[in-house]
């Protein structure tokens with residue numbers, strides 16, 4: 322009998338590795354989640370490779386934007402800022 326390779330897909334493992342490439346994702350989970358919500362709402366997220374500035378959140382129809390910072394003093398606050406911008410603009414796109 323062949324032995325089944327058990328290592329392949331052991332579901333329910335406790336330690337999931339999060340080897341996240343530092344590509345277009347924000348390194349702060351809260352901020353990244355808020356950006357995702359904004360993108361879903363039709364807003365534009367632009368990534369800038371600046372050291373302090375992560376990028377922008379843009380509402381094209383209004384031509385308004387906010388800056389997203391790489392290392393906000395409080396990720397929760399940054400996420401709230403993004404969320405409130407989204408709430409103000411989610412019906413525009």
Ligand SMILES: [Zn+2]
Nearest residue numbers: 380383410413
């Ligand atoms: Zn707008």
